[in-house]
Amino acid sequence: MDFMYLVHVRLRAPRGSRLPSGAADIFASYARTGDFLEHIAVHPDAPAGPTLGYFVTASSLAVAEDTAARLSRRAVAEHPGLSGFVVVTSEVALIPGPL
Numbered sequence: 001m002d003f004m005y006l007v008h009v010r011l012r013a014p015r016g017s018r019l020p021s022g023a024a025d026i027f028a029s030y031a032r033t034g035d036f037l038e039h040i041a042v043h044p045d046a047p048a049g050p051t052l053g054y055f056v057t058a059s060s061l062a063v064a065e066d067t068a069a070r071l072s073r074r075a076v077a078e079h080p081g082l083s084g085f086v087v088v089t090s091e092v093a094l095i096p097g098p099l
Helices: 023-028 061-078
Strands: 003-012 037-043 051-058 086-092
Touching (some): 003 061
């Protein structure tokens, strides 16, 4: 059974750089069939650095985190507008206890 996960991918931007306009669409364009990417939210001014929220359907938390990291690394390696950006972390924020 698959679940929807919200995976936060934190980036390190080159000094003085910001994510380009349309960053969600840029990162989403690197998804392939089988990645099960539903949506990306962009937080360009997050305190820890630019952060992407990937909504991914996956069989496990590890698969979801790996998918978001892989898509992000692919985008920063290949898209000219993301030159110099680095993927720092890719993780689901765990919330203790029942909601």
